[in-house]
Amino acid sequence: MSYMNYGIKPDIVSMAKGLGGGMPIGAICATAEVAKAFTPGSHGTTFGGHPVSCAAALAEVNELIDRGLAGNAKKVGDYFAEKLAKLPHVKEVRHQGLLVGVEFDDIISGVEVKHGCLDRHRSAHHSSDPSAYRNRGGLRQGSCYHRRNRKSSGKIKNSYRNKENLIA
Numbered sequence: 001m002s003y004m005n006y007g008i009k010p011d012i013v014s015m016a017k018g019l020g021g022g023m024p025i026g027a028i029c030a031t032a033e034v035a036k037a038f039t040p041g042s043h044g045t046t047f048g049g050h051p052v053s054c055a056a057a058l059a060e061v062n063e064l065i066d067r068g069l070a071g072n073a074k075k076v077g078d079y080f081a082e083k084l085a086k087l088p089h090v091k092e093v094r095h096q097g098l099l100v101g102v103e104f105d106d107i108i109s110g111v112e113v114k115h116g117c118l119d120r121h122r123s124a125h126h127s128s129d130p131s132a133y134r135n136r137g138g139l140r141q142g143s144c145y146h147r148r149n150r151k152s153s154g155k156i157k158n159s160y161r162n163k164e165n166l167i168a
């Protein structure tokens with residue numbers, strides 16, 4: 001979990017999206033003291049702990065642990081960020097695992113890069129506030145991305161040669 005990288009221990013943590021591997025489920029983890037406040041019927045749920053969703057969540061957590069996917073995400077994220085940082089017009093790359101943010105110089109627009117990525121089926125997002133993040137974009141890859149798939153960063157690099165063709 002993200003908080004683990006900052007030396008803090010929250011009283012309560014919520015999780016949902018990735019927990020069920022695509023099945024609808026949400027959960028919370030709490031310290032023993034805070035958990036005392038959650039008596040039966042004192043909190044609601046959208047999904048109600050459906051047995052199929054719970055089985056999917058258990059399988060997902062086992063896969064993450066058994067296959068060391070968090071460690072792989074860090075390793076591949078470090079590699080990906082290193083390669084992105086060497087590209088022209090990249091001012092800064094920040095990342096945590098495979099959640100990657102790229103800041104571009106004034107010559108290239110993060111929105112144009114996002115559209116180029118989407119046109120070529122790569123996942124990218126850009127802030128809806130252009131005044132705050134005009135030259136920033138985010139690139140995401142799934143946590144199962146492996147270094148053997150690294151050719152895509154070379155395609156990005158080659159695309160910078162022609163400003164009109166931002167992502168090859």
